[in-house]
Amino acid sequence: MYAEIITIGDELLIGQTINSNAAWMGQELNKIGIDVYQVSTISDDKNHIVDALKDALKRTELVLITGGLGPTRDDITKYTLAEYFNSPLVRNENVYTQVEKMLKKRSIPMNDLNRKQAEVPEKARIFINYAGTAPAMWFELEGKVVIAMPGVPYEMKELMTKQIFPSISQHFKTPVIIHRTILTYGTFEAKLAEILTDFEEQLPSEIKLAYLPTEGVIKLRLSGRGAREEKIVKMIDGEIEKLYKIIPGYIFGEQDDSLEKIIGVLLKKKGETLSTAESCTGGLIAHRITAVPGSSDYFIGSVIAYSNLIKEKHLGVDPGSIDEFGAVSRQVVEQMAQGVRERFSAGYSIATSGIAGPAGGTAEKPVGTVWIAVADKKGIYSRKYTFGNNRLRNIRRSTLAGLNLLRQYIKGEMDHI
Amino acid sequence: MYAEIITIGDELLIGQTINSNAAWMGQELNKIGIDVYQVSTISDDKNHIVDALKDALKRTELVLITGGLGPTRDDITKYTLAEYFNSPLVRNENVYTQVEKMLKKRSIPMNDLNRKQAEVPEKARIFINYAGTAPAMWFELEGKVVIAMPGVPYEMKELMTKQIFPSISQHFKTPVIIHRTILTYGTFEAKLAEILTDFEEQLPSEIKLAYLPTEGVIKLRLSGRGAREEKIVKMIDGEIEKLYKIIPGYIFGEQDDSLEKIIGVLLKKKGETLSTAESCTGGLIAHRITAVPGSSDYFIGSVIAYSNLIKEKHLGVDPGSIDEFGAVSRQVVEQMAQGVRERFSAGYSIATSGIAGPAGGTAEKPVGTVWIAVADKKGIYSRKYTFGNNRLRNIRRSTLAGLNLLRQYIKGEMDHI
Structure with missing residues (x-):
């Protein structure tokens, strides 16, 4: 299954901000079995947003939008989507409570701009943003799904991880995918791939191996896909055991480890x-x-x-x-x-x-x-x-x-x- | 004037690589007076490349493409563009000499794959890539310009800085734009903007001020645009002098300085x-x-x-x-x-x-x-x-x-x- 990402923000186009959101979303979508077909970065402009959305919906059934949901005048994503989906804005009390809570925490007084953050398109399914004020919105039209999220990286990541990915998996009935990452140090990607040729060839069809090289450390990610979680977990565990036997000298940790943490x-x-x-x-x-x-x-x-x-x-x-x-x-x-x-x-x-x-x-x-x-x-x-x-x-x-x-x-x- | 950027590469879509090329190009294009309208990131797929290029050419008169110019089978940008512009591949002796030179330097023997790097679309204007093997190609069609470059960041940057930006400026007769960046430390963007309210208001219409906040350091970039370089340089120098008088305690350097370099x-x-x-x-x-x-x-x-x-x-x-x-x-x-x-x-x-x-x-x-x-x-x-x-x-x-x-x-x- 394919998805598209639309990232909205002039700061991305003038290169003041590097688009790390799109990379993170691409990685995480892959983990639940969704491939990104295209990433489009556009400006905070109503016609541009509508054009990009129309184009994306022609190509895929899931469109993820980030950015342009802040309280200031140049943030127009919510108003544009409300109009596009023909869905008037209504006040949402749960969002209002969250906005109040965040402002209090930051010692900012409530004003009209903040109050507007609690107005959401009537037809949208709302995901409360517990790390900020702008909620995420889920629209459905002719079997396709459009999700708009704030562009602040930690707000977007928190919303996606805890609420949106599970909802996408459920809605599109994506297969169960399990990942485990092994961290290696001490050799090059080409060398590792050579050593692991036989290992890769004997992998069952449900399991894929990906090489993720970073500076010095090469991550080996095993991903298993199937209908039954326990079965996939067991298969991956078995393959990882083999890896520990083939390259014991290179493996130093798993998942989020680092050399200094292990030390x-x-x-x-x-x-x-x-x-x-x-x-x-x-x-x-x-x-x-x-x-x-x-x-x-x-x-x-x-x-x-x-x-x-x-x-x-x-x-x-x-x-x-x-x-x-x-x-x-x-x-x-x-x-x-x-x-x-x-x-x-x-x-x-x-x-x-x-x-x-x-x-x-x-x-x-x-x-x-x-x-x-x-x-x-x-x-x-x-x-x-x-x-x-x-x-x-x-x-x-x-x-x-x-x-x-x-x-x-x-x-x-x-x-x- | 507007341009669009198309970045090609599966590694960008799966999030293995963050799209820093697009941010750099956006920054540098701004410096010569060109705004980026849209960045589209797509896969190494012929139809996808053609669709994205057609869409971009509907919207702008300059399209910059990076990626997919390597010697391996999945690099198809050159073949796709040759077909799109109806321009058969011919061997270019200058490119061949450069390919030979690079391979010798890296102790890699010449083979058919490398030899193909020297074949370029007949109608394209060629820019030799002195940091690699794949040259950049400049196509013109109905008054519009399409430029394809390798995706390796330092090759792309070297090609753009030394050859492509000057050619773009000449072709599109872009105005002279001069930039100077002042580095500040010790305050927040909002505070600095408040202090500089009067300064900003008195700026001549030719000069723009941009705030570029990074971690701790806020860069102030003054950009001047006009017909005569000496006049713009003089105007910017005058404004910078004023800045040194208004915020002497915050300024620690200019351009590529850092606190540790200054120390x-x-x-x-x-x-x-x-x-x-x-x-x-x-x-x-x-x-x-x-x-x-x-x-x-x-x-x-x-x-x-x-x-x-x-x-x-x-x-x-x-x-x-x-x-x-x-x-x-x-x-x-x-x-x-x-x-x-x-x-x-x-x-x-x-x-x-x-x-x-x-x-x-x-x-x-x-x-x-x-x-x-x-x-x-x-x-x-x-x-x-x-x-x-x-x-x-x-x-x-x-x-x-x-x-x-x-x-x-x-x-x-x-x-x-």
Whole structure:
């Protein structure tokens, strides 16, 4: 089954806002078995809205509209749809109560503009927007469905997830679709696809595998489609079990996990603590670790040692090692890791030293050369990486590589490194 | 004058890729005086491409198409357009040379698929793609122009900036439009608009002011349109001068500046160095500072002191101060700033201590309470901020506030804080 998306807003056309709503809706519609045929981005203009809607309804039986439902004069989507569906506006008491509640929460007085938010087209089915004031509206005409939602991303997402997707699934009797996502790190999409060729071929026809590459992390999404939920769940569970056997060294988590969240879980389970000694990553490893709520339970702190003097004075790196091997070397990065672990009395530590660029490269150690070490009281492990030419990308890739190395070291999975 | 954009690609419809190309094109077209009427995102399907193109040509005289120009089987844009414009494919030697060059650079052997990249519609004007293999194509029909470009963002941007925008300006005789962007930090859009009411009213009709809010930073873009470039430049310069007089405390840079770049420029000019002592920002200030190329010239390093013990042992904070005033206090954050400056022998320092959340808040110091201090050898300045409930947003807002405070302190602009 196909749907179309119409996103309304001048800010999208002038490029002030990137259309992330359409991407999110496309992803989520796929999950309930609906393909997006076209996305049309148009201006807050009555004739334009009507033309785009007419065109979309010629092509599909479900049209999702976002934007133009605010209280200001340029928001005309509701009035345009009321006229198009020949459905006069009437006051809806449930919406009014919600508008009152939101205004009170934001300490904004009720006025005529806000009061109008509670007027909705008579024939529309109304979904209360618990995160804002503009409700979503569901219109039906000649077997086709048109749904209008506010354009504020978190309001739209909340409405769709909790109310609109279930209603669409019920109305169009879409099949049951179950998804599970496996997160991998450490290889490229093409390589992974090669390794998983046989796995993909043996998949039952109900199960599909999708590769979703992001920066460094490749997500593998298994989707199962069928009539009976329990059966699909069981089939997917079985396939996931196989994946864990084929690529154990690449899988680090599922669904919404991240390397730093997993590290936190592992450290908490062990009752251990962590510190970092960062040169080329400049604090990004510490930032990612501390972005996780509750990280103060296991994260003690870091020394960011950009200058060699700090490496010597505050991490105890031997000046002779820097002279002999250079700051970007196994010897120095291991001393950094040991130094911060001992001085900060931490159970685990990670250290980075590399040439992020654009300057600082040599023939022997070009831009992109990075050493990373992880240590605990029992030992130390270090490894050299070779990244590219872009400074920011080198910093990010070093951070991800470091987080993954640390995760593997804490888990004791050093045979996979 | 209006244009339409058609972005082709299944990855956009399933939401795997966010349509950032359309936003960039919208922004850049505005700069040469062209408004985008509609953006249509469609699949790699011949009939769909033809339908969308016909619809767009009914509405506008310029259609920009991106995507579907790669060498693989699902890339059908070129073949579809060749048929639509009744223009058989012929080999273009300049394109062939470029394809050869790119393949050699990437160590890929020439094959039939790559060779086909050099075949282009006979009637099309060709723009060589110096960043890739697929050239851009310019078609004309009944006074209207259709331009097809590759969808890879940096290839598209390079082609548009260097070759296509100049050709569009020349073909459609668009007016001269000059832009200058002023970057502000420290207030909200509504507040800025209020302060600038009189300024906006006195602007000559040739000059328009646009507010472009991003996270924390509000960009003010002045655009001037007219027949004579020198006259417009002079008018904009005059208006910018006025802005610097009206809101000197908010402006921190122009065009592509960032707070961390400006800090680097200021430190280099003074021959000074910097260190950070971060608690709630967890290394994000250091990361932003070190993301700037050449930052190793002035950035020495940091102590990220998440635990109180590190604040005491490695920054010299008095345990009595932590007991009496708490870690989130003026007393402690000032000692952190002094401590890192002295121990790291830095000219300047910045320190942060706050409650990022979700846990750790009290009635007296709720989640979002943050103290920031900046110091140099002459003195110290500290300030309390009150942000919100979201952990990651609190970390980011503290980082921006800290960078701005540091910038003002280095500049000696403390009367604006």
